[in-house]
Amino acid sequence: MPPKGSKKVVPDPIAPKTLILDNGAYTIKAGLSSPDTEPNYEDCKVIPNCIARSRDKRVYIASELEKCVDFGEMAFRRPVERGFIVNWEAEKAIWEQEFLSSGADLRCDPKETNLILTEAPNCPAMLQKNCDEMVFEQFEFASYYRCIGPALNAYNDIRSLFSDPPPPPHLAHLPPECLLLIDTSYSHTTITPLYNGRPIQPALLRLSVGGKVLTNYLKEIASIRHYNMLDETYLLNEIKEAVSFVSPQFSTDLERTWKGGLKDRRPLDPSIVVDYVLPDYETRSHGFARPHDPVKAKIKRLQPQMGLREDILPLGNERFAVPELLFSPTDIGMQEAGLPECVMQSLSSLPPALQAGMLANVVVVGGNSLIDGFMERLTSELRGLAPSNFPVRIERAPDPIKHTWLGGARLASSRELLKSVVVTKADYLEHGSTWLGRQFLGGAGAKG
Numbered sequence: 182m183p184p185k186g187s188k189k190v191v192p193d194p195i196a197p198k199t200l201i202l203d204n205g206a207y208t209i210k211a212g213l214s215s216p217d218t219e220p221n222y223e224d225c226k227v228i229p230n231c232i233a234r235s236r237d238k239r240v241y242i243a244s245e246l247e248k249c250v251d252f253g254e255m256a257f258r259r260p261v262e263r264g265f266i267v268n269w270e271a272e273k274a275i276w277e278q279e280f281l282s283s284g285a286d287l288r289c290d291p292k293e294t295n296l297i298l299t300e301a302p303n304c305p306a307m308l309q310k311n312c313d314e315m316v317f318e319q320f321e322f323a324s325y326y327r328c329i330g331p332a333l334n335a336y337n338d339i340r341s342l343f344s345d346p347p348p349p350p351h352l353a354h355l356p357p358e359c360l361l362l363i364d365t366s367y368s369h370t371t372i373t374p375l376y377n378g379r380p381i382q383p384a385l386l387r388l389s390v391g392g393k394v395l396t397n398y399l400k401e402i403a404s405i406r407h408y409n410m411l412d413e414t415y416l417l418n419e420i421k422e423a424v425s426f427v428s429p430q431f432s433t434d435l436e437r438t439w440k441g442g443l444k445d446r447r448p449l450d451p452s453i454v455v456d457y458v459l460p461d462y463e464t465r466s467h468g469f470a471r472p473h474d475p476v477k478a479k480i481k482r483l484q485p486q487m488g489l490r491e492d493i494l495p496l497g498n499e500r501f502a503v504p505e506l507l508f509s510p511t512d513i514g515m516q517e518a519g520l521p522e523c524v525m526q527s528l529s530s531l532p533p534a535l536q537a538g539m540l541a542n543v544v545v546v547g548g549n550s551l552i553d554g555f556m557e558r559l560t561s562e563l564r565g566l567a568p569s570n571f572p573v574r575i576e577r578a579p580d581p582i583k584h585t586w587l588g589g590a591r592l593a594s595s596r597e598l599l600k601s602v603v604v605t606k607a608d609y610l611e612h613g614s615t616w617l618g619r620q621f622l623g624g625a626g627a628k629g
Contacts, residue, residue: 195600196323199295199593200280200287203330203586204272205230206261207367207392207548209243210586211279211287213294216599220590225583226286228279232258232271243275251462252415264301264368265308269315276320295603296322297589299330302371302385306618313614317606324603327621331362331373332380333588334544334578336598342544342576359538363524363559364585365507366547367392370520372527374539386527388517390506392549396421398513399503407494416468420457420494421503424470427554428501429561431509438497449473449497459492470496504552508562521562540567543575546584550577 195216203210212225233241236254249255260272280287296316300309309327316325335356340347348355356378364371370388374381396418403410403417410417428434437450454473460466473495506512508519518526524543528536543563550556560575567573578584593599604617 195596195603196293196295198289198293199297199590199599200289200322201297201586201589201593203299203333203583203589204261204266205299205330205366205368206259206264207231208582209275209279210583212586212590213287213289214590214593216594216596218594220587220594222580222583222587224590225586227582228275230259230261230272230275232274234258242278244279250466252460252466253462254412255415257414261368265304266300266312267308269311273315273319291320291322294322295324295326295593295599296320297326297328297333297593297603299333299585299589300327301368302329302331302373302380302387309618310614313609313617317609321606324605325609326599326602326604327617328602329373329380330585331364331371331546332375332378333585333592334362334546335360335375335378336588336591337578337584339542339544342578343542343574357542359535359542361524361528361539361543363520363543363545363550364547365391365520365545365549370507370523370547370549372524374527374531374535376535381531384527384530386523388507388510388520388523389515390510390517390520392418392421395425395503395506395549398506399499402499402502403494406499408492416460419467420496422548422551423468424455424457424496424500425504425552426501427504427508427552427558429554429558431501431505434501435498449475453500454495454497455500457494457496459494461490461492504549504555507549507555508558519562521559521566524563525566536568537571541572541574543573544584545575545577546581548582550581 197215199214201212201214207230209228209230210225211228212220214220214224228244229246230243231246233246233249234256235241235249235251237251241249258271260266260268260275266272279285280289282288298312298316300312312327316322339357339360356375358377360375362373362375364373369391372386372388374384396414399421400410400414400417434453438453451473455470456473457470458468460468502512508521510517510519528539531539545556545559556575556577560573563575564573592602604620609617
């Protein structure tokens with residue numbers, strides 16, 4: 182028996198380190214964080230969230246894809262669809278490879294690790310329940326916090342993005358009062374107004390266009406105009422990232438890339454049209470873009486006696502017609518408004534004072550924001566739609582791919598904040614998944 186008068190020691194529910202997983206459909210952004218340490222982008226590792234099979238039947242799990250040299254006709258199995266984890270068999274294999282295997286860079290013991298895991302907004306309850314079961318019953322993490330990805334951005338240093346003066350030291354850890362987070366990534370694009378770090382659920386809006394839609398559209402038009410490339414998802418995604426740009430004047434650029442009719446042929450604008458030299462997966466594993474050459478583009482494939490064999494894909498209006506879908510989804514028959522209009526639709530459900538506060542703090546994350554001209558076009562159109570007396574400030578995160586992860590790492594670096602949001606395995610076994618959902622819905626400081 183303990184000595185009379187001694188106090189019972191309550192074990193600290195917070196494990197010494199936390200694994201933060203921004204579990205995206207295309208990549209997982211992952212890294213470990215410890216309390217009272219300042220995280221940075223370099224602490225985050227970007228991991229392909231897929232199991233891939235090459236045409237020689239070799240299987241690559243997640244980061245093993247870095248060893249592949251032949252991406253031709255690569256088949257992908259992705260555990261995340263429309264932003265939600267729907268295939269836990271595949272996701273489990275990826276997590277075990279990246280976080281539990283002996284050679285993993287981020288190897289950890291789940292029983293001695295907290296987990297912060299992102300999910301897409303409005304995730305179905307049954308998928309959330311499956312997720313909770315996997316985290317606590319299969320992997321047995323010590324404690325766990327599941328939240329929508331956009332909310333983690335509130336823990337980043339938003340004020341410095343807009344060159345605002347820093348807050349008093351005792352308020353430095355608090356999220357900004359108003360933040361409008363635009364996340365345009367692989368599965369979709371979401372618009373999330375955050376008030377004191379918590380999402381305003383009725384105003385949350387989702388646009389179906391993301392990087393996957395753009396890549397598939399490029400595959401279709403390239404297959405119709407040039408080669409059959411419907412099985413070349415990896416290659417077309419590379420091409421999209423290398424040469425796409427958002428046009429400030431779509432109709433004008435469309436005119437500059439029109440070849441004309443049979444009787445009135447026009448020269449193509451060399452400032453827009455490029456030739457993409459396709460990889461042959463023998464001498465090079467990746468392609469590259471170069472200035473357009475009408476002679477070589479007409480031949481498309483150079484014969485060996487003419488020099489090095491090359492397959493050439495000339496790209497004109499494809500370069501800007503593909504990312505235009507973010508602003509005009511109706512171009513391919515999707516009955517949705519473009520991104521700037523969706524932002525204003527989202528804000529229309531808020532009081533005017535909140536609308537003004539949100540428009541003054543718009544932060545953009547996600548891979549599509551890196552497309553040339555995207556930020557300029559979004560800023561221009563949003564200023565045109567917003568009330569003239571509202572200030573409009575829009576900034577892209579310094580690293581839009583890892584920014585959500587960094588917010589989670591900053592949350593994990595504060596022991597008190599982390600303790601206020603995580604749920605332990607003992608809590609889960611006692612109360613169940615439904616109780617977990619109510620706890621997570623409240624956000625930081627909700628636990629009593």
